[in-house]
Amino acid sequence: MSLDRRSGCPINLSLEVFGDRWSLIILRDMIFGGRRHFRELLNGSMEGIASNILADRLKRLMELGMLTKADDPSHKQKAIYSLTEMAITLVPILAHLGAWGRVWLPTSEELSIRAELLEKGGPPLWEKFMDELRHEHLGTPLDTASGPSVRATLQAAYQAVVASKALSASPAA
Amino acid sequence: MSLDRRSGCPINLSLEVFGDRWSLIILRDMIFGGRRHFRELLNGSMEGIASNILADRLKRLMELGMLTKADDPSHKQKAIYSLTEMAITLVPILAHLGAWGRVWLPTSEELSIRAELLEKGGPPLWEKFMDELRHEHLGTPLDTASGPSVRATLQAAYQAVVASKALSASPAA
DNA sequence: GCAACCGATTGCAAAATGCAATCAGATTAG
């Protein structure tokens, strides 16, 4: 299951890699959601992916060199999926994609706050995030002693919006 | 035919817009290839889109607000398609996508030269290009008297690579 | 006239998707 190679155009080839409904969603959940196991991806994605499609896409993404799979030492039959450098360098694209979607599409407020922070942070923040991902997934050292992780920061912002919406929905006693 | 709205995540919604094999290819040909008519898109795309799918995607992209259609005054039944601002702001995403594909995928040299120039030019070049697209498609004035168009520059680079490859393939007499 | 071209539409086979049920092995709770 390699590329069809309809043409050698970079944009076309990129689309052949993740020009479908699920591949980028899976990568999004691994990158921003920190998910590493099959079940986490299966139950964790808000969009509700089916298990057969998840299995197929994981296989495909491995064959394309975007993911690797290893045994989880703590669990005999648990597999742990890791991002490769190829996948980690998608961060700027995901940031742009999120920024574009936030402007032009009916995104929900609590979910778009992360895209907003990522956009505001710009390339320096993306680099920091990619460095953290390399540390998590490739075992490279972190060269900057750098406070809270980007993922934690994004997640905290999300939680804050959820909490404030809950407050305004049910005014306190 | 609007969005499915599987979730309000910006990345998910963006994928619902162009997470298929053809929508971005069509936009690529309009943006970088300058194509405005059905037949130009049908015969011009290297990847060989089928006419029914092209018709379907054009309709969908119009419904999503990425394209508009108008009668070509010079030809009674000729339609001319225009990019909206929503589509024009995809330029940075396409630039990133091309840059990523150029690095990680087996792109052809003559087609990746444009992605390389676009990447090297960075945000200033993208802005200039978007300004030119606004002029072409939305009729806004060009605020910079700015030499050759970005599209012409990219096309010239492509032609130069094609020519040099032809030379080395058939050494001159 | 009449051939070529315009933006599509139709029919049909093949592939992808969505969904629910199920699997065998590993782990955990009682």
Add this chain to the structure above:
DNA sequence: CTAATCTGATTGCATTTTGCAATCGGTTGC
């Protein structure tokens, strides 16, 4: 020990999407 649960998948099947070729009625150039 045993039963329930959790692991990463696989299977079967109906629906949807895609790819491809043929075709359409109207327009244009000659």
